[in-house]
Amino acid sequence: MSRPTFSGVLVPVVTPFAADLAPDTGRFIAHCKRLLAAGADGLAIFGTTSEANSLSLKERLTLLDALVDAGVPAAKLMPGAGATALPDAVDLMRAAGRHGCGGVLLLPPFYYKVATDDGLFDFTAAAIERAASPDLSVYLYHIPPVAQVGWSHALIRRLIDAFPRTIVGLKDSSGDWSHTQSLITSFPGFAVFPGSESFLLQGLRLGGAGCISATANINVEGIRRVIDAHAAGGGEPEQARATAARKIIEGFPVIPALKALIAADTGESDWARVRPPFRALGADRAEQLIVALSSAGFALNGPGVLKDTAL
Amino acid sequence: MSRPTFSGVLVPVVTPFAADLAPDTGRFIAHCKRLLAAGADGLAIFGTTSEANSLSLKERLTLLDALVDAGVPAAKLMPGAGATALPDAVDLMRAAGRHGCGGVLLLPPFYYKVATDDGLFDFTAAAIERAASPDLSVYLYHIPPVAQVGWSHALIRRLIDAFPRTIVGLKDSSGDWSHTQSLITSFPGFAVFPGSESFLLQGLRLGGAGCISATANINVEGIRRVIDAHAAGGGEPEQARATAARKIIEGFPVIPALKALIAADTGESDWARVRPPFRALGADRAEQLIVALSSAGFALNGPGVLKDTAL
Numbered sequence: 001m002s003r004p005t006f007s008g009v010l011v012p013v014v015t016p017f018a019a020d021l022a023p024d025t026g027r028f029i030a031h032c033k034r035l036l037a038a039g040a041d042g043l044a045i046f047g048t049t050s051e052a053n054s055l056s057l058k059e060r061l062t063l064l065d066a067l068v069d070a071g072v073p074a075a076k077l078m079p080g081a082g083a084t085a086l087p088d089a090v091d092l093m094r095a096a097g098r099h100g101c102g103g104v105l106l107l108p109p110f111y112y113k114v115a116t117d118d119g120l121f122d123f124t125a126a127a128i129e130r131a132a133s134p135d136l137s138v139y140l141y142h143i144p145p146v147a148q149v150g151w152s153h154a155l156i157r158r159l160i161d162a163f164p165r166t167i168v169g170l171k172d173s174s175g176d177w178s179h180t181q182s183l184i185t186s187f188p189g190f191a192v193f194p195g196s197e198s199f200l201l202q203g204l205r206l207g208g209a210g211c212i213s214a215t216a217n218i219n220v221e222g223i224r225r226v227i228d229a230h231a232a233g234g235g236e237p238e239q240a241r242a243t244a245a246r247k248i249i250e251g252f253p254v255i256p257a258l259k260a261l262i263a264a265d266t267g268e269s270d271w272a273r274v275r276p277p278f279r280a281l282g283a284d285r286a287e288q289l290i291v292a293l294s295s296a297g298f299a300l301n302g303p304g305v306l307k308d309t310a311l
Numbered sequence: 312m313s314r315p316t317f318s319g320v321l322v323p324v325v326t327p328f329a330a331d332l333a334p335d336t337g338r339f340i341a342h343c344k345r346l347l348a349a350g351a352d353g354l355a356i357f358g359t360t361s362e363a364n365s366l367s368l369k370e371r372l373t374l375l376d377a378l379v380d381a382g383v384p385a386a387k388l389m390p391g392a393g394a395t396a397l398p399d400a401v402d403l404m405r406a407a408g409r410h411g412c413g414g415v416l417l418l419p420p421f422y423y424k425v426a427t428d429d430g431l432f433d434f435t436a437a438a439i440e441r442a443a444s445p446d447l448s449v450y451l452y453h454i455p456p457v458a459q460v461g462w463s464h465a466l467i468r469r470l471i472d473a474f475p476r477t478i479v480g481l482k483d484s485s486g487d488w489s490h491t492q493s494l495i496t497s498f499p500g501f502a503v504f505p506g507s508e509s510f511l512l513q514g515l516r517l518g519g520a521g522c523i524s525a526t527a528n529i530n531v532e533g534i535r536r537v538i539d540a541h542a543a544g545g546g547e548p549e550q551a552r553a554t555a556a557r558k559i560i561e562g563f564p565v566i567p568a569l570k571a572l573i574a575a576d577t578g579e580s581d582w583a584r585v586r587p588p589f590r591a592l593g594a595d596r597a598e599q600l601i602v603a604l605s606s607a608g609f610a611l612n613g614p615g616v617l618k619d620t621a622l
Contacts, residue, residue, distance in 0.1 A: 021397065021437075048422075048423075053395040053396065053422035053423075054395060054396050054397065054420070054422070055396055055398075056368065056396050056398040056402075057367065057368065059396075059398065084364040084365060084395075085364065085365050085366055085367045085370075086332065086365065086587060087366075087367040087370065088367050091367075108588070109365070109587070109588050110422070111359075111364035111365070111421070111457065112359075112364075112588055112589070113456070113457060113459075114564070115588035115589075116588070116590070118590055119587050119588030119589055119590055120587075120588050122587035122588065122590065123587035123588045126587055145424070146422065146423065146424055147422075148424075148459060149588075253425070275397060276397060276420070276430050276431075276433035276434035276437055277419070277420045277423055277426035277430030277431050277433065277434045277460075278423070278426075278430055279427070279429055279430055279433065
């Protein structure tokens, strides 16, 4: 684990869609660039928040190519490479390796809920071996509320032992702090990211790597402030504000809510669009969300960034 | 719902893999042909038992083309068209429509567990509209133990009302007879298939369409006998035997067990291979399974068919 790993705040970037539901490459690139400009340490494109499993393999590969072609540094990218089918995971990992991405975020194959640790090890080992991208780092993606299938401690240990240069970290979207805590303390040197900024400061204090959080799509600055304050020896007030913003958004369906906020912020109503099985938030609910944020001191502020008027 | 629908025993065909884990097209075609010769009324290729979600989109499309090219009647095929991504479901439905398949079996998009009936309706409607295959019948695939996301009664009603010529039936792999019963009685004229032959006779008596069962891969004749006996006014002893065979197989991981039996039966050890996250059954367990079947009066009998020595 001597190669550099991601740290800080990473954004699972939402994916904009055109009227025909095709990915909107121009808006995607623009959003990625403004997130980096706002202080994101990395972009975890093609995650759960990105509706990545609502995209075809080809759509994901094409978007990745376009993003790198547009000048977004591949080293800042951690594309999701998860798939239920081994060949798809291999294709995604190969593309990330070819572009020199900073890593990939790997879901376990999530269709069969009876998968054993042995079977998940086989899948992961086969994906790494077939991708044949020796410089590519793999971050495991643990999100049992959605994928149902997850990475156990025993399996993580086994994967690190088998692929020490490749398996370098994990995103823990269990929503369970005691689980994140146990991962950080069980695997020293392993880059553990809670999947919510609510656990950011607690994580950093224990040696966590930062966070990869959906709400960073609209509040990367607020989350950054927690990290900077922690580095300066503090962080409690900043954490409280980041958590407050997140709690409001969690009161709504998160992906449609984030897109509605970006639509309102950019004035581009197309941003509100989602692919089924999701539905857009709708104008009334979007207005409720904006009012709730505003009442708590959070104002939309141009390029996808919340301004904290309480600061 | 005036167009002809499937009925009888359909087989969710297992998918053979070569040493490099590529689908073995030749063995797949041979197995499909022998299942039809043994009395299968249809082949539900690309289902859960088929490891379909472990196949790439391209692999599924290529296998379907090869099967039809090899002379397997498209009217006998009910390929799985389920996918988490709308474009993939559309591509699979279009291919099935182009070949004139008897129907498709449609999983709901299964990644997001928070999907609402509204969102699932949107997905299904968009898939049907985009596939633009007016003669293609759609059977809904309800398998909550695996997909977690399912088709509620209210949603089924809404889909039948919106697409009366297209939404013609459902496979119920809930494993819950009271659920199957409720579907058969709630939707007269709708072709309801329990996902297990254990409920076959009960289903037929109520007006169920037959069954689509994993174990039909090795016991299509035994399941057929239940249907024939029911048509002649009986069926209890035949049902008891079919259930007995199934119970033995259910004591093992079902997909590896079925493949192990086909390997033993054909003498082609390659048949035992599965894709990760599954693992092959192994020689010892395969032997245990064969002994258990034999003790209950079931003998392997050449081309993928159990001989019931108790008859």
